[in-house]
Amino acid sequence: MKRQILYSPLSAKATKIMLLGAGELGKEVIIEAMRLGFFTIAVDRYEGAPGQQVAHRSYTGSLKDAAFLRSLIEKEKPDYIVPEIEAINLDMLFDLEKEGFNIIPNAKATYTAMQRERIRELIVKTGVPVSEYYYASSLKELKAACKKAGFPCWVKAIQDSSGAGSSKVKSPLDIEKAYERAQVHARGSAEKLIVEKNIDFDLEVTELVVRYFVNGSPRFAGEAGSLKTSFCHPVGQYQTRGGDYHSSWQLAEISETAEKKVYEIAKKVTDALGGPGVFGCELFVKGDMVWANECSARPHDTGMVTFASHQLGFSEAGLHVRAITGLPIPTVKRLGFDVVPILTPAASHVILAPSEGFDPGYNRLSEVMNEPGVSVLLFGKNEAHLNRRMGVVLATDPDVQKAKEKAEKAAHKIEMCTRQNPKWQKQDSLEKHIFQNKK
Numbered sequence: 001m002k003r004q005i006l007y008s009p010l011s012a013k014a015t016k017i018m019l020l021g022a023g024e025l026g027k028e029v030i031i032e033a034m035r036l037g038f039f040t041i042a043v044d045r046y047e048g049a050p051g052q053q054v055a056h057r058s059y060t061g062s063l064k065d066a067a068f069l070r071s072l073i074e075k076e077k078p079d080y081i082v083p084e085i086e087a088i089n090l091d092m093l094f095d096l097e098k099e100g101f102n103i104i105p106n107a108k109a110t111y112t113a114m115q116r117e118r119i120r121e122l123i124v125k126t127g128v129p130v131s132e133y134y135y136a137s138s139l140k141e142l143k144a145a146c147k148k149a150g151f152p153c154w155v156k157a158i159q160d161s162s163g164a165g166s167s168k169v170k171s172p173l174d175i176e177k178a179y180e181r182a183q184v185h186a187r188g189s190a191e192k193l194i195v196e197k198n199i200d201f202d203l204e205v206t207e208l209v210v211r212y213f214v215n216g217s218p219r220f221a222g223e224a225g226s227l228k229t230s231f232c233h234p235v236g237q238y239q240t241r242g243g244d245y246h247s248s249w250q251l252a253e254i255s256e257t258a259e260k261k262v263y264e265i266a267k268k269v270t271d272a273l274g275g276p277g278v279f280g281c282e283l284f285v286k287g288d289m290v291w292a293n294e295c296s297a298r299p300h301d302t303g304m305v306t307f308a309s310h311q312l313g314f315s316e317a318g319l320h321v322r323a324i325t326g327l328p329i330p331t332v333k334r335l336g337f338d339v340v341p342i343l344t345p346a347a348s349h350v351i352l353a354p355s356e357g358f359d360p361g362y363n364r365l366s367e368v369m370n371e372p373g374v375s376v377l378l379f380g381k382n383e384a385h386l387n388r389r390m391g392v393v394l395a396t397d398p399d400v401q402k403a404k405e406k407a408e409k410a411a412h413k414i415e416m417c418t419r420q421n422p423k424w425q426k427q428d429s430l431e432k433h434i435f436q437n438k439k
């Protein structure tokens with residue numbers, strides 16, 4: 001559906017966007033939607049979630065609860081229902097879609113992307129390269145699978161988030177620990193595990209793909225053929241502690257051959273997922289070789305760098321809003337692909353909580369924020385737990401290495417305290433840090 005007209009958010013003809021999950025990414029999507037004059041509704045499991053602090057209206061409850069979801073949706077009748085988290089009642093999403101509600105990008109893609117086996121099998125079907133992999137449902141099967149994959153290998157719970165139940169298994173001695181970690185820490189399900197051969201990549205990237213309507217479409221959900229695909233420049237990144245985003249940057253240092261492969265692979269995977277919006281495809285790059293890892297059916301946390309590298313309104317959150325609501329996305333040609341231009345190279349680095357507790361405070365801000373090119377986003381979460389993401393530093397510089405350095409240094413200068421832990425502390429994990437480790 002191509003959009004020409006938009007009515008004020010407080011009018012009876014307002015266009016309503018409902019976010020299911022209202023964390024830091026949802027908050028940005030809401031801000032971008034508000035800037036254009038959409039009416040926004042934030043739903044989250046806890047009161048005061050980041051997105052709830054900026055939306056027109058908010059609701060609190062379990063998104064797994066079918067009756068809760070239905071009651072909200074029947075009441076609000078949103079034009080667009082935008083999942084931002086994985087813990088959502090999927091049966092209800094499928095039902096609502098059948099009834100004509102617009103689920104972004106579509107219920108099937110949300111269902112597929114949230115679980116490793118489903119997304120892996122979808123990716124494999126497209127014929128793009130992936131790491132060698134095996135499944136295991138018991139410790140015995142896991143041992144056999146690890147042996148086949150060789151060491152080091154990766155053991156991951158079938159459904160998880162931020163790598164909580166994943167481990168890099170360096171030798172047979174680590175297998176039991178990895179099995180236990182998956183059972184205890186997986187944020188989803190570890191009844192099945194996937195074992196992957198390690199890929200010794202030079203760099204991992206997120207390809208933010210944007211699928212949107214150009215010439216109009218009879219309906220939204222799953223209409224792969226009527227959508228156009230454009231690409232953001234690949235986002236380079238470091239993941240630490242088994243798979244938690246720590247820093248990201250644009251432009252990623254990869255060859256043009258690899259960059260083309262990144263676009264081609266990401267196009268195939270997102271065509272298979274279908275529907276409009278921004279997708280975050282994770283890929284491994286070694287020289288000119290590229291493997292697909294996984295793909296989210298929504299903006300990606302590493303894509304926060306686009307809040308600084310892209311023009312206002314064109315961050316991954318802004319692109320998501322444009323794509324789902326039928327607004328245009330102008331691009332430039334690069335290597336034969338349609339690419340969203342960047343304004344400047346930039347980097348992001350997370351601000352992680354060094355301890356737990358309520359009412360967190362942040363210190364040394366003026367020192368950090370007095371640096372040209374540095375900005376700080378604090379998400380407004382009122383409760384910290386160890387290594388919870390509380391904010392992000394964004395830094396720009398014509399030289400991406402300098403941008404990374406600025407972001408990393410600033411993020412590690414910021415100190416935090418909570419009621420329970422009143423002493424000011426910095427985040428301390430320096431895994432894969434380029435500049436701090438040099439000292």
Ligand SMILES: Nc1ncnc2c1ncn2[C@@H]1O[C@H](COP(=O)(O)OP(=O)(O)OP(=O)(O)O)[C@@H](O)[C@H]1O
Nearest residue numbers: 131154160161162163196197198199239242243293
């Ligand atoms: N086969 C592999 N070879 C090399 N590194 C890997 C491999 N699998 C995972 N990794 C590393 O672990 C990180 C996390 O893995 P992955 O992306 O599969 O899980 P995740 O991001 O935790 O998934 P989810 O968000 O669904 O929890 C990757 O970003 C990468 O750094």
Ligand SMILES: [Mg+2]
Nearest residue numbers: 243282293294
């Ligand atoms: Mg990942």
